[in-house]
Amino acid sequence: MEAIVFEQLSKTYPGGKEAVKELNLSLEQGEVFGFLGPNGAGKTTTVKLLTGILSPSRGSCRVLGVDPAQHPEQVHSFSGVVTEHAQMYDHLTGMENLEFYAALFGLSRQQGTQRAKQLLEQLDLSDAAGQKLGAYSTGMRQKLSLARALLAQPKILFLDEPTSGMDPESVLRVNRMLRRLAKEEGVTLFLCTHQLRYAQEICTRYGLMEQGRLLACGTLEELQNRVSAGMKVQIRAKKVPPALGLALKADGIWEGNISREEEIPKLVRQLVELGGEIYSVSAQTPSLEEIYFALTGAQEVLL
Amino acid sequence: MKRSMYAMIHKDFRGVVSNRRLFASLLIVPIVLTVLLPSIFVITGHFTPDDPDLQQMLSLLPESIQESSLEQLIHQMLLNYILPVFFLMIPIMTASIMAASSFVGEKEKRTLETLLYAPLTLKEIFRAKVLACFLVSMLVSLISFAAMLLVLETELFFLTGSGLFPGISWLVILLLVSPAISLIAITLIVRQSAKAKTVEESQQGAVFLIIPIVLLAIGQFTGVLMLSVWVLLGLGVLCALVAGLLLKRAMGNFTYEKLLS
Numbered sequence A: 001m002e003a004i005v006f007e008q009l010s011k012t013y014p015g016g017k018e019a020v021k022e023l024n025l026s027l028e029q030g031e032v033f034g035f036l037g038p039n040g041a042g043k044t045t046t047v048k049l050l051t052g053i054l055s056p057s058r059g060s061c062r063v064l065g066v067d068p069a070q071h072p073e074q075v076h077s078f079s080g081v082v083t084e085h086a087q088m089y090d091h092l093t094g095m096e097n098l099e100f101y102a103a104l105f106g107l108s109r110q111q112g113t114q115r116a117k118q119l120l121e122q123l124d125l126s127d128a129a130g131q132k133l134g135a136y137s138t139g140m141r142q143k144l145s146l147a148r149a150l151l152a153q154p155k156i157l158f159l160d161e162p163t164s165g166m167d168p169e170s171v172l173r174v175n176r177m178l179r180r181l182a183k184e185e186g187v188t189l190f191l192c193t194h195q196l197r198y199a200q201e202i203c204t205r206y207g208l209m210e211q212g213r214l215l216a217c218g219t220l221e222e223l224q225n226r227v228s229a230g231m232k233v234q235i236r237a238k239k240v241p242p243a244l245g246l247a248l249k250a251d252g253i254w255e256g257n258i259s260r261e262e263e264i265p266k267l268v269r270q271l272v273e274l275g276g277e278i279y280s281v282s283a284q285t286p287s288l289e290e291i292y293f294a295l296t297g298a299q300e301v302l303l
Numbered sequence B: 001m002k003r004s005m006y007a008m009i010h011k012d013f014r015g016v017v018s019n020r021r022l023f024a025s026l027l028i029v030p031i032v033l034t035v036l037l038p039s040i041f042v043i044t045g046h047f048t049p050d051d052p053d054l055q056q057m058l059s060l061l062p063e064s065i066q067e068s069s070l071e072q073l074i075h076q077m078l079l080n081y082i083l084p085v086f087f088l089m090i091p092i093m094t095a096s097i098m099a100a101s102s103f104v105g106e107k108e109k110r111t112l113e114t115l116l117y118a119p120l121t122l123k124e125i126f127r128a129k130v131l132a133c134f135l136v137s138m139l140v141s142l143i144s145f146a147a148m149l150l151v152l153e154t155e156l157f158f159l160t161g162s163g164l165f166p167g168i169s170w171l172v173i174l175l176l177v178s179p180a181i182s183l184i185a186i187t188l189i190v191r192q193s194a195k196a197k198t199v200e201e202s203q204q205g206a207v208f209l210i211i212p213i214v215l216l217a218i219g220q221f222t223g224v225l226m227l228s229v230w231v232l233l234g235l236g237v238l239c240a241l242v243a244g245l246l247l248k249r250a251m252g253n254f255t256y257e258k259l260l261s
């Protein structure tokens, strides 16, 4: 069974704003799906539709076969959700909060406490377990929210900017944890984020939204091919003959366009034969960031 | 009941009872109504029993009890006709304060959305909230009753040398009418506050619930209406039915979207 299926999913807010337009997509179980797009693209709205917090204006979606608009509580029983609006209780400690939500998900008192401890440990929050949530920093709150989402060992995780406000070390820790969940436990991740470098590290597939529409969807490779057929090769060398068609980018750095990786050895051989002195060669595929800018038509920002 | 519902009730109940200032403020008015006010009555009744207004009021009491002494009459009237009305008002007041904080407070602090992500239907969340409010309001009622009985009986004992036995109508009030009215009030207020955006807004709605009770109280004071045990019993059963119906029906047409916007 697919983990998530969208069929012509559309949402128009009461004010008339069309936040999501005819989304068609399906995700396999165990996929780590990066849902990207500029502010106001409709990412959070999509997450709310998937969790049944909003109901679609047209079309539908299914999460592990369940329609969240019909049976949100069933979807919630196997999902974990982190969004910026889902806060916890300031007057309770981190531990008490987790114990409460564990009970809400039907864990026994003992299971709840044990699971909470384990997650606090994994997220490096053990020291703050006894502190009131009111005294938590932004990043700590965010980590506790993630712990809350993971309490009942969900099959699907909806994460809306889960790492915003976290320090780089925590981001790495969280990324490692999420990747392990997907790989070892087959958890499906639906991840909205603006942190493209981190997304590139863990996502297996991406969807790019803009103004409510899905602009592009696919693996990094598929997206790379879509943006520019082929790749760039960068060579640091001296005495480069003009005949090879390399362009001088900076002092001693040359760049050439090729269509496949297999062309690199030939290019290097030719260069050597023609008397070039090579110091380094690197093949460059466009990063997620470059693809993002290319697809959203905002390339000028990069220059 | 699901363990998750129990967890919600437990959290809400503890949230009020362990917050000393909130709990004290919930108790202040009931204690004034049920301890301070009747004490003043009893003491002034003891020292100035010839007040003409009082005489007139007493003549309205049923024949059977008019045979006792004047002071005893006052006490009878106080304990069995005036004070019970307060026990209809107390749960409504408590409920309005509790219910307002339970949905709107969660909305304002942005914890409601998190609650909605739990594997509970809206109806179950709603019921858990109502039951938590109900328990607190019953607790406040019982504390008030115990305090009232203790203080009043002590005063009576010292002033007249004998206590007074609360009538059978108390049983009906405490165990049936008061809980039922309390449930109705809470269901309505929680529903109302699910729509409201601020705590104030949701409390305004509660004011209207007090009106019938105030009318009833005025009726009692002026002697227009003397509630017999049977009328009370009937009233109680009726209220319990309405409460049950409301609890079953409420939230039927609510969606997460309406609740959060």
Ligand SMILES: Nc1ncnc2c1ncn2[C@@H]1O[C@H](COP(=O)(O)OP(=O)(O)OP(=O)(O)O)[C@@H](O)[C@H]1O
Residues within 6 Å of the ligand: A013, A014, A015, A017, A018, A019, A037, A038, A039, A040, A041, A042, A043, A044, A045, A046
């Ligand atoms: N409750 C609402 N009522 C009306 N319009 C809304 C509401 N919530 C969001 N919108 C609009 O819907 C569009 C999509 O919003 P959404 O929050 O889904 O964007 P997003 O992709 O999550 O953006 P961000 O990256 O800033 O989080 C925006 O234009 C926003 O103004």
Ligand SMILES: [Mg+2]
Residues within 6 Å of the ligand: A043, A044, A045, A160
């Ligand atoms: Mg968003």
